Amino acid sequence: MATLIFPEHPSPVADAEALRKACQGWGTDEKTIISILGRRNAIQRKLIRQAYEDMYQEDLIKRLESELSGDFEKALYQWTLDLEERDAVLLNVAIKQVPLPDYRVIVEISCIRSHEELLAIKRAYQIRYKHSVEEDLAQHTTGDIRQLLVGLVSVYRYKGDEINVRLASSEAEILHRVISEKAIFNHEETIRIITTRSKAQVLATLNHYKDDYGTSITKHLKDGSSHEFLFALRTAIRCICDHHKYYEKVVRRALNKPGTDEDSLTRVIITSAEKGLKDIKELFQKRNSMSLEHAVAKDTWGDYKAFLLTLLGKED
């Protein structure tokens, strides 16, 4: 469920005019920008961008980028892009991060988006970067990590809810054998199961694992020494099993980090405000005995804070 509050039929032309005015003259009127863009859904934002372009022969996003700065600018930039463009940009930045790609973002987008959404993201990526996601990802990774990530981003999983119980049991056994042998050089079967089985089947297998071996697989996966790969694998498992719970953890850690991890905070709020952020808020409240709004208000400031709180559904 979403947290975003938006009017039913705003006028894209009036919005574009107000945004233009907010960007003109000495200083920028951030408050107006937030009160408009922070209260429009994806289709409405797209219409505003089109109206703005038609009226002023200027890309609204470029204009905002030149007017704003810091975390607020980054958040507003992501928010104003089309959904598939935004994820394409997030993927590209994550893949090209130095010294190592940001596996978390790559896994999130691959495992949480639906197949149709992922397809649109990959199309947007190709149009924008004249490359495929897969080739860039494969070029910037090696070995098991490459196999895992390219598999997650490219395989078209079966979408049905049917479960093969015997298969779940036998593949739970395979996973347990590989993990207990600490055969860290051979994750082939683990990668096969996690990247190719349907989400329902992966879930059934992991439930079997828990029942048969007494603890969740993600706990067992912490023992190994190949940290990088195991981290990406645990992230994939969490995103497949319960991505709201996963996002709650990302937000909690981002806020608890000394200095706050704004990039992660922004990413979760921006990409969930129209889908799922209400569930994440509820989980956050339960887990931390504090509302997410309160925690965000405590650790952020200025326009960035005002914008995030608006997306979190704060009434004016």
Add this chain to the structure above:
Amino acid sequence: MATLIFPEHPSPVADAEALRKACQGWGTDEKTIISILGRRNAIQRKLIRQAYEDMYQEDLIKRLESELSGDFEKALYQWTLDLEERDAVLLNVAIKQVPLPDYRVIVEISCIRSHEELLAIKRAYQIRYKHSVEEDLAQHTTGDIRQLLVGLVSVYRYKGDEINVRLASSEAEILHRVISEKAIFNHEETIRIITTRSKAQVLATLNHYKDDYGTSITKHLKDGSSHEFLFALRTAIRCICDHHKYYEKVVRRALNKPGTDEDSLTRVIITSAEKGLKDIKELFQKRNSMSLEHAVAKDTWGDYKAFLLTLLGKED
């Protein structure tokens, strides 16, 4: 270019009636079946199946299966299915072949079909088998072969024609190094290049290879000892570079084999009759100083022969 000859506006109802009559009574009228189905394009065949189902509450394909037999039945079965269903069935049979999957068919469909076609095939596969192609394929393969085939079938390649010449040169060098070191245990980079780069880029890289190292990569790939993998890799390269030439070779070998390899012959003719078979015929004529129709007529017989010749464009 296609070889199939078909009328512009045949009546699906009249066709269904004639097919029904051909299947009724003592004996089957194969000639009529061929003269109708062998002269209809994919959309027309689909309409006939629908009309037949509406009129007789019976699946035309099941009826034909029960009336016919042998290679003729197999060919007509493949021909009467929707295009994406047909490839889904071919994939499934190839994956489950014992003792080893038929790598050739898997590679052909992955590399020759467009991304959109492949997507439709994967959807049809899921509907029919309640599994994904990828999970079945990964389950029936291991190691390098698994990585190569799952990569080919799942990666969404960049479709543009732009080429990065420096990249082509450096990746040709990588391929040459791996091949000359006979590092048959590590095909990771080869798999990355062949499965993730755009077809235009793979072609540029292979041209560089030829220019820089004096011979085509497929010749060099014959030296290794890991036959199975190298065979699949060579097939992939051929399908990506020039699939008409590749198909001509498949047909030539199928016909030259003692006893004829009917499955391969059927597959190429059925899947190309509406797209590309004319080009394959021309290549065949050039390479063998004999027309494909003549070669087929020489090595096949009965209804099977009559049907293939009809698809090859033989006038009544």
